[in-house]
Amino acid sequence: MPFAVHMLGLAVFAQGTSEFMLSGLLSNIAGDLHVSLGAAGLLTSAFAVGMVIGAPLTALAGRTWPRRGALLLFLGVFGAVHVVGALTSSYGVLLATRVVGALANAGFWAVALVTALAMVAPHQRARATAVVVGGVTLACVVGVPAGAALGELWGWRSAFWAVALVSVPAAVALLVAVPGGRPDAPKVSARSELRALARPRLLLTLMVMALVQGATFCTFSYLEPLVTRVTGFGAGWVPLVLALFGVGSFAGVTLAGRLADARPDAVAGIGMAALALGWAALALTAAHPAAALALVLLQGALAFGTGTTLITRVFHLAPDAPTLAGSFATAAFNVGAAAGPWLGGLALGAGLGFRAPVWVSALLMCAALVGTGALALSSGGVPAVRSATRVPTE
Template sequence: MPVFIYVLSLAVFAQGTSEFMLSGLVPGIAGDLSVSVGAAASLTSAYAIGMIVGAPVMAALSARWPRRRALAGFLTAFVVVHAVGAVTTNFAVLFATRVVAAIVNAGFLAVAMSVATALVAPARRARATAVLLSGVTLACVAGVPAGALLGEWSGWRSAFWAVAALCLPALALVFRSAPSGPADATRRHDVSLGREARALRSRPVQQALVLAAAVNGATFATFAYLAVIGTDVAGLPDGAVPGLLAAFGVGAFAGVTTAGRVGDGQLRRGVRLAVYALPAAWAALALTSAHAVPLFVAAVVLGGLSFGVGSTLVNRVMHVASDAPSLNGSFATVALNAGAFLGPLLAGAATETTGDYRAAAWSSAAMAATAVAILGVARGAATRRTVV
């Protein structure tokens, strides 16, 4: 595996930490900037929206840029806005920095996925994607709990400075080692964004995108509420919450690593079985979450299943959208973040209606069941095409 892919994964780790660390920093931000907890929590939604908007826009704008310029430019902007966020005393400015950070994060991730898959042979593309996305899962394992602890010890601003500092080694290595040409050299002088965008008309691409959004929506519907499920439902002390989040992250890392070794963008039997298992697994978490040990076990298992399937579906999107090498990474990014945005919204509505945080897990089960239905439709359509 090319060393540069691990460099990209380091940057993705820093960006993933930034995306998820807000859940542990909301009280500190609210108190320091004299805003409500709800307003401070809206910073998470701002980031998700920025990712959704930023992925296709930034991928399109940078399609003809040299890959080194695109990666370095996005990463530099990411460092700058975190520095601004760390020093501002104005909530509106902080909100704006989160949107901009998400936009450039989305651009970096879209370009990085295209670069990573272009650096390896087709048979190793799933592995390359898994290495890249392992940065996100490692952020769940280490970055998010560390950010929460750092915020508790030194204030929320120190977490922003830490993310900016984490990006600097990757930025230096990007300047030194990134490919200088487009991700696909054969298209250097012939990047047709209109033609690539038309890949979205393909039914297999549409099905892969909706399936990825549904699975990721189920994942983040519960992940957004996992801390309060632990404290308010299972009765865990506040000090155990980083451990619970880390347990989910350990499972996620194992799932992505396994998917990278066995996945190839095809919806093979093992992947289908994992998708079929998700509704029952989320329901099991809802039913057993009042007990600490089953909750920790479920967190590890569901982290593994959810992120393993999610990583495979990223490869699936890029496989079926292979005619859009400059934009297919952005397609996958939009799908994942649409799920990450909608899942917590559905879970929030469910928990407010029922007054029970376990409703978040039931929301995950419902979204996972939707994914099963989508997979069934996709398989039926594929069968009909084969018969015809």
């Protein structure tokens, strides 16, 4: 695997830390800014909304930009808004920084995914995707728990400062590792790519991706109140529980990267069915510490392993949309990431208890399974992904 692909994963680590770290800081943010827990959870949704809007727009705008310059620009903006977020005392300003940061993150992802796939052979596409997505899982293992620990020691603002600082070495690594310029011009027009992405089977796959991600974020965004107020762990346990989810995520991405190129249908299908059962089991057993910890680990592995496989599937279903396929996959995942915390907040606001977001996750996964069934019926079975499919070169 090229060194530059690993450096893209490092940069994604910095950005993934920001995307996920609020799950361990919600109570502190809500108390400091005098807003409800649901309003604090909307900061995660705001980030996801920015990703949804930003992914296709930045991909379209940057189709011909030099890759290294684009990556550095997006990462620089991302670091700067975290400085603003660390300094503000306004919930509105913090909400705005989450949206702008997400726009920059979306632009980075749009360039990073296609850059990584352009550097590897066709049979290594799932592994390259896993390396980039692996940066997010490492954020769950190291960055998010560290952010939660910083929040407990020095307040939630210290976590924002940490993200800004981590962005600096990531930028240096990209400057060194990613080649400058753009050796190839886009071979198809933006309009042709958009037409390719309008195929019904691809749109149904994107809908399934959104449901899977919605289920993941619905529970993950409210994991801190679940483990402290239902499982009975003290606040000091929160970073460890988040790290456990991250360990599972890293294991799931790593395994999926090795299996998904050869057996994508099995990885995606089994993963989604197991996720539905796992969220229901967590809702039922959340009061039992041993069961809760085991399920947090398992669900992290299943969620990210399945997600990586679905990202790869989008590229295989849209080989004639090399620039925009990744951005649409990013947007679909973040539709779910926006809807999940919102739905979880509605369930909490309705007085259904701290287990309610987990039940919502189980229901979302049931809907994803229905969508997968419809996808299979529409073609007499979900097509296997073949490694001979063209690799995006843009």
